[in-house]
Structure formats: structure tokens, C-alpha cells
Amino acid sequence: GNSVTQMEGPVTLSEEAFLTINCTYTATGYPSLFWYVQYPGEGLQLLLKATKADDKGSNKGFEATYRKETTSFHLEKGSVQVSDSAVYFCALSFYNQGGKLIFGQGTELSVKP
Amino acid sequence: NAGVTQTPKFRVLKTGQSMTLLCAQDMNHEYMYWYRQDPGMGLRLIHYSVGEGTTAKGEVPDGYNVSRLKKQNFLLGLESAAPSQTSVYFCASSSAAGATTGELFFGEGSRLTVL
Numbered sequence: 001g002n003s004v005t006q007m008e009g010p011v012t013l014s015e016e017a018f019l020t021i022n023c024t025y026t027a028t029g030y031p032s033l034f035w036y037v038q039y040p041g042e043g044l045q046l047l048l049k050a051t052k053a054d055d056k057g058s059n060k061g062f063e064a065t066y067r068k069e070t071t072s073f074h075l076e077k078g079s080v081q082v083s084d085s086a087v088y089f090c091a092l093s094f095y096n097q098g099g100k101l102i103f104g105q106g107t108e109l110s111v112k113p
Numbered sequence: 114n115a116g117v118t119q120t121p122k123f124r125v126l127k128t129g130q131s132m133t134l135l136c137a138q139d140m141n142h143e144y145m146y147w148y149r150q151d152p153g154m155g156l157r158l159i160h161y162s163v164g165e166g167t168t169a170k171g172e173v174p175d176g177y178n179v180s181r182l183k184k185q186n187f188l189l190g191l192e193s194a195a196p197s198q199t200s201v202y203f204c205a206s207s208s209a210a211g212a213t214t215g216e217l218f219f220g221e222g223s224r225l226t227v228l
Contacts, residue, residue: 099211
């Protein structure tokens with residue numbers, strides 16, 4: 001079946017550190033890939049997406065590249081801020097399947113000043 | 114802009130009681146979804162709707178019912194609550210275009226505890 005696996009959390013970093021959150025997927029076919037972010041006490045919101053192999057999604061200093069050969073979509077940011085503390089979810093979906101997302105388990109990020 | 118609004122935000126039930134969670138969206142979206150979020154398991158799709166009057170099962174539909182009588186509302190019902198239904202429930206909505214690209218808008222969540 002289709003699934004998404006993320007690195008275990010929580011991840012604790014100091015401000016301005018480099019961030020990588022690993023995400024790999026298993027899918028039949030060619031899914032679109034997403035990173036959603038959930039700030040404390042809020043619902044999820046779309047952070048970035050990529051719809052085909054080698055696409056790079058980017059937003060708010062975060063980037064992720066769709067790697068078909070390694071079935072990965074790792075999230076990176078060069079210099080994290082305290083305000084980036086949140087739970088990050090990797091997800092996939094297939095075109096014309098009604099927007100149904102398959103989520104990874106989420107990775108909690110805590111950034112200390 | 115309200116976006117996606119869920120009520121109630123918190124609820125405690127006893128085993129066997131029933132309740133309904135209400136989701137309302139003001140973006141005129143066709144698609145609506147109910148997910149549950151459990152520690153270490155991410156979000157799992159319970160039921161979804163592709164338009165007014167339609168509903169469909171997701172990954173974990175057992176023990177839940179839904180209705181979409183009005184385009185802006187999507188109700189999630191628990192007829193006989195069980196402790197295994199203790200979770201945080203998220204409603205989401207999407208336009209038809211957004212659904213093809215996986216761009217969903219989420220509510221703030223409803224925390225349900227079943228004792």
C-alpha cells in the first residue's frame with residue numbers, strides 16, 4: 001500500500017542551526033508530495049509541495065526536492081528560528097483521488113534561543 | 114476570514130454516549146474531510162465528501178457516521194463512543210482544483226476524550 005515514513009522526533013535545535021527532516025514514501029504510481037506544518041494550538045497548513053520528480057518546493061526558507069530514485073522528500077532549512085517550532089508532516093496524494101492525503105507520523109521540532 | 118471552523122473544541126464523553134462534531138467552511142469548497150490525529154500515527158482519514166449530499170469512507174471509518182446536507186457543513190457523528198475514539202479530530206476542506214493538487218485547509222481541531 002501507499003505510505004509515508006518520517007524521521008522520529010522530537011528534534012531540538014538551537015536558533016540558526018541547519019534543519020533536515022527526513023521523509024520517504026512508498027507508492028504505486030507517481031504521487032504529489034507535500035509538507036504540512038502544525039503550529040501549537042492550530043490546524044495544519046500547507047508549507048510546500050512538489051508534483052513531479054526533481055521538482056523543488058520552497059516556502060518561508062524551507063525547501064524539499066522530490067527524489068524519485070530514492071523515494072524521498074526531505075525538508076531542509078538553512079537557519080531555523082524559534083518561530084519554526086512546530087510539528088511537520090510529510091504527505092502524499094494522487095491526482096484525481098479527491099485530495100485524499102496520506103500522512104507520515106509527524107516530526108516535532110523545537111528551536112531554542 | 115473564518116476559514117474552517119470546528120465545534121466543539123473540547124469534549125469529554127463517557128463510553129457509550131453519542132455526540133456530533135460540526136465543521137463549517139466559508140470558502141465555498143466542494144470537498145470536505147474528517148481526519149483523526151493520534152500520537153505517532155499522523156493523521157488518518159475517517160470520511161470525506163466530494164460535494165453536497167455525498168459522503169465516502171476513508172481509511173478508518175468504523176464507529177463514525179457523517180452527513181453533508183449543506184455544502185458548507187460536514188458533520189461527524191459518534192453513535193456509541195469508545196475509549197479508542199479518544200483523539201484529536203481535524204476537519205479540512207478543499208476546492209475542486211485544490212483537491213487535484215492536495216491543497217487542503219484545516220480547522221484548529223477538536224479534542225475528544227472518551228472515558
